[in-house]
Amino acid sequence: xxxxxxxxxxxxxxxxxxxxxxxxxxxxxxxxxxxxxxxxxxxxxxxxxxxxxxxxxxxxxxxxxxxxxxxxxxxxxxxxxxxxxxxxxxxxxxxxxxxxxxxxxxxxxxxxxxxxxxxxxxxxxxxxxxxxxxxxxxxxxxxxxxxxxxxxxxxxxxxxxxxxxxxxxxxxxxxxxxxxxxxxxxxxxxxxxxxxxxxxxxxxxxxxxxxxxxxxxxxxxxxxxxxxxxxxxxxxxxxxxxxxxxxxxxxxxxxxxxxxxxxxxxxxxxxxxxxxxxxxxxxxxxxxxxxxxxxxxxxxxxxxxxxxxxxxxxxxxx
Amino acid sequence: xxxxxxxxxxxxxxxxxxxxxxxxxxxxxxxxxxxxxxxxxxxxxxxxxxxxxxxxxxxxxxxxxxxxxxxxxxxxxxxxxxxxxxxxxxxxxxxxxxxxxxxxxxxxxxxxxxxxxxxxxxxxxxxxxxxxxxxxxxxxxxxxxxxxxxxxxxxxxxxxxxxxxxxxxxxxxxxxxxxxxxxxxxxxxxxxxxxxxxxxxxxxxxxxxxxxxxxxxxxxxxxxxxxxxxxxxxxxxxxxxxxxxxxxxxxxxxxxxxxxxxxxxxxxxxxxxxxxxxxxxxxxxxxxxxxxxxxxxxxxxxxxxxxxxxxxxxxxxx
Numbered sequence: 138x139x140x141x142x143x144x145x146x147x148x149x150x151x152x153x154x155x156x157x158x159x160x161x162x163x164x165x166x167x168x169x170x171x172x173x174x175x176x177x178x179x180x181x182x183x184x185x186x187x188x189x190x191x192x193x194x195x196x197x198x199x200x201x202x203x204x205x206x207x208x209x210x211x212x213x214x215x216x217x218x219x220x221x222x223x224x225x226x227x228x229x230x231x232x233x234x235x236x237x238x239x240x241x242x243x244x245x246x247x248x249x250x251x252x253x254x255x256x257x258x259x260x261x262x263x264x265x266x267x268x269x270x271x272x273x274x275x276x277x278x279x280x281x282x283x284x285x286x287x288x289x290x291x292x293x294x295x296x297x298x299x300x301x302x303x304x305x306x307x308x309x310x311x312x313x314x315x316x317x318x319x320x321x322x323x324x325x326x327x328x329x330x331x332x333x334x335x336x337x338x339x340x341x342x343x344x345x346x347x348x349x350x351x352x353x354x355x356x357x358x359x360x361x362x363x364x365x366x367x368x369x370x371x372x373x374x375x376x377x378x379x380x381x382x383x384x385x386x387x388x389x390x391x392x393x394x395x396x397x398x399x400x401x402x403x404x405x406x407x408x409x410x411x412x413x414x415x416x417x418x419x420x421x422x423x424x425x426x427x428x429x430x431x432x433x434x435x436x437x438x439x440x441x442x443x444x445x446x447x448x449x450x451x452x453x454x455x
Numbered sequence: 456x457x458x459x460x461x462x463x464x465x466x467x468x469x470x471x472x473x474x475x476x477x478x479x480x481x482x483x484x485x486x487x488x489x490x491x492x493x494x495x496x497x498x499x500x501x502x503x504x505x506x507x508x509x510x511x512x513x514x515x516x517x518x519x520x521x522x523x524x525x526x527x528x529x530x531x532x533x534x535x536x537x538x539x540x541x542x543x544x545x546x547x548x549x550x551x552x553x554x555x556x557x558x559x560x561x562x563x564x565x566x567x568x569x570x571x572x573x574x575x576x577x578x579x580x581x582x583x584x585x586x587x588x589x590x591x592x593x594x595x596x597x598x599x600x601x602x603x604x605x606x607x608x609x610x611x612x613x614x615x616x617x618x619x620x621x622x623x624x625x626x627x628x629x630x631x632x633x634x635x636x637x638x639x640x641x642x643x644x645x646x647x648x649x650x651x652x653x654x655x656x657x658x659x660x661x662x663x664x665x666x667x668x669x670x671x672x673x674x675x676x677x678x679x680x681x682x683x684x685x686x687x688x689x690x691x692x693x694x695x696x697x698x699x700x701x702x703x704x705x706x707x708x709x710x711x712x713x714x715x716x717x718x719x720x721x722x723x724x725x726x727x728x729x730x731x732x733x734x735x736x737x738x739x740x741x742x743x744x745x746x747x748x749x750x751x752x753x754x755x756x757x758x759x760x761x762x763x764x765x766x767x768x769x770x771x772x773x
């Protein structure tokens with residue numbers, strides 16, 4: 138699976154960083170998933186190879202505008218680009234009416250169906266390639282993490298079982314290997330009965346805003362990648378009146394270290410952190426603070442950067 | 456007065472052009488007005504010197520998303536940047552509830568008041584420097600033009616009247632010249648009683664989507680600048696099923712020529728027109744079509760380009 142960041146700024150866009158949106162891309166094929174959709178997400182997509190036709194589902198972590206205001210425009214543009222496949226949306230219930238009303242008031246008629254699911258009550262969602270589960274976080278409003286787990290990664294035929302069940306070697310095996318159901322001995326045989334993953338399923342956790350990383354303790358065990366906000370450094374937070382329900386780089390790094398997460402990706406940086414390391418506070422302060430507490434593979438997300446989770450479980454920029 | 460274009464594409468953003476938004480900037484001071492606010496308008500503003508604190512009012516021409524979806528994000532960011540002055544919004548009544556509901560559902564609390572006016576019933580709106588009147592256009596939904604007229608441009612003291620009324624030359628004249636009220640002979644004297652415009656007021660018309668330019672016939676007389684959509688060329692329209700309520704470059708150019716408008720600015724181009732003149736159809740096709748019918752100063756708006764209406768009434772890029 139790949140990740141591509143479409144927005145990595147907290148609250149407001151800057152010249153270098155848009156507000157929140159993250160693409161999770163399937164290992165095989167072109168299908169992808171969008172987590173959050175801040176204003177201008179569709180503009181960012183114009184600068185990637187991702188197509189609105191291959192978007193399988195959108196997941197919104199919470200109701201704040203920097204995580205959802207781009208949704209109506211993205212849907213409208215998907216309609217104008219000719220998408221006809223239904224689109225799945227998993228989001229807070231309060232946003233369901235808002236999306237429908239926004240489209241209605243602007244007289245926007247989509248040529249595809251929206252299938253809306255309430256994140257509050259959904260425990261699992263699956264497409265052909267991934268299963269997504271949710272985890273409630275802690276923020277000023279209800280906020281969620283989405284855990285993307287591959288389904289049956291790189292499946293291979295279970296030869297022993299095929300032979301034991303008397304399925305003859307030949308074209309039937311080929312069709313099953315390609316995931317197609319076959320007829321044999323008068324009965325229909327589903328491919329999934331004979332396909333087994335050839336490697337462990339990868340898991341990527343993409344979080345909404347959260348001031349309590351420890352809420353992820355159980356799902357973080359065995360996860361390959363944790364994408365978590367690091368809105369502030371401790372030095373900046375100490376001068377602020379409140380964390381506003383956000384985490385510091387240090388807190389997230391300490392959590393990821395304790396949980397043994399091999400790849401930590403920080404995002405959702407306060408706009409005060411300058412990309413120019415000569416200016417203070419700078420994004421290098423965030424990196425230094427996290428590195429002091431975390432010994433794994435640390436990444437500070439950058440807009441439009443794509444990362445590949447390779448077979449060895451290492452996250453590398455591509 | 457100056458104009459700065461923040462979005463010049465129709466319907467969907469492209470890499471080079473955002474969806475609709477136009478800034479009208481006062482001749483003196485830093486105050487400005489925004490006409491339409493497509494998604495990503497706040498992002499475009501980051502690339503201009505325009506400040507959200509100096510924004511006096513927003514005018515929305517019609518309910519389509521490419522003209523208003525940027526409004527909630529722009530308001531939220533204005534709040535986060537510390538604006539405290541009330542903000543005036545003139546827009547279709549249907550958008551009033553939508554703006555309020557969008558801010559409410561996203562739990563966005565603005566530190567400034569919104570003063571909402573329905574464009575359908577408003578005939579005139581004025582600030583200290585401009586008077587804005589409306590004109591109904593013809594589109595798939597109700598759509599409006601906004602006519603910006605300077606109030607009392609470059610005012611000078613009416614010396615004859617000051618002397619006739621016995622106001623003594625000296626500090627009182629200075630205060631009145633600066634627009635301040637003074638006390639004299641036991642009564643309060645308002646500066647406007649003694650200030651007269653030293654040149655004709657300039658008028659700029661900024662239109663919403665419109666398939667009938669002739670609806671502007673009376674307001675266009677004596678206007679300095681007409682900003683009008685030219686979504687298609689005639690050649691492209693001939694191959695389409697419908698104009699979708701839009702104008703061609705030729706139709707707008709013919710109207711502007713007949714009305715004697717000295718400066719015509721075309722905008723809201725279909726995304727099919729390429730900026731590269733080697734590709735077809737290209738934005739040069741739009742220019743050529745308009746030039747064939749219009750002998751005044753023709754401008755094809757470009758994103759982020761600022762134009763100054765000089766003392767001779769010529770619109771020049773700055």
